[in-house]
Amino acid sequence: MDNEGSADILYYSAIQQMRIKREWLVPTNAPLVGFEGTRVYTLDVVTLPITVDDHPQHITKDVTFLVIDYSSAYNAILGCLTLNSWKVVTSTYHLMIKFPTKYKVGEVRGDQVVARECYIAMLEMDDHLQTMSIEEQRTIAEPVEGLEKVLLDDSRLERTTKISTLASLPVRQALNAFLKENQDVFTWSHEDMPRIDPSIIVHKLNVSPSFSPIYQKKRVFTQEQDKAIEDEVHKLQEAKFIREVYYPDWLANVMMVKKAKGK
Incomplete structure (x- = not known):
């Protein structure tokens, strides 16, 4: 279940395991963007009836899937447009979805063990694909002109x-x-860039004046983290993007986020 993506995707490996007839597939060449930043071209489109949950609290709908030949730990992905049309409510914490039917509310629960295995498998695939992408860029990313x-x-x-x-x-x-x-x-x-309305680039905290600010306890960072924070703050100060101010009754700690390359 993908609450952010709009496409309904069926992987070609699942097509083979389901033994779907070739005449059911409609050829297409529409690209999908978002797989590690690359474009993946769909092989075909297929419309299949999907039944969720058991009788009587169930729904059966026709879903048009984009068939792609791509490595994945999943068999299929249902996008937000389909989930919205079914009026599905998802809970990732409980690994459960609920949806209205003619006979009260239907629900489907996931498996914690299987979900964890799929997650780990996808991480391993991402690492492998990123390594391949880096190696390909090293070999083909040559300047074509001076x-x-x-x-x-x-x-x-x-x-x-x-x-x-x-x-x-x-x-x-x-x-x-x-x-x-x-x-x-x-x-x-x-x-x-003068004469630009400050409202375009100025960020403000959407805090109600009726609530008092919360003073966070000052966190202690490692020496490496302190050096990274200091370097980034100096960059922003030199660019005049930030300035030093004093809030005696309010403190928000720096949030450190590790980048994909490990920095």
Whole structure:
């Protein structure tokens, strides 16, 4: 059950195990985006009747699945559009869904052990696919053209951009002149973007004035975490994105989040 994705997906391995006839499948080439950031092209589309729960508290609906040939620990994924049409209420904590039927409310419970096994299997697949993706990028991500640095403002050496060297010299000279004449469209810092309504970029806490702020107990971080926090704060201060203020009766600790690369 996927409460965020809109697509109903049936994996090709499940199609083979179900022995679905080939004439039931309708060819298509629509891409799906979201599988580790890559595009996965669907093989076919198939419409199957799906029955949830047992009689009498059950529902039977036709669902059109996108069939994809992709490694997964799951057989199928039901998207939010289908779940909404069934008026399904999901509880990930209880591994259970409930839905209205003609005979009161039906429910389906999951298996904690099976869910854990699928989760671990998907993590192992993600690690393997990310490793393959990195290796592929190392082999094919070669520059297809050279780049030439262009100085837009002779009085400010940091204001540069790059253009392709594949163009002829007259074309590059004309492009250089055009970029210098229109350098006002470039920005190197937020100070180069005046007259922008602050409401677009200013974040505020949606806190009711009737509630008193909560003073969190100051957390103790490791030496490595302290260094990372200090470096990030200095970056934001140098960019003038944040400034130092004092709240004697309010404190919110820094939340450390590890990135995918381990930083």
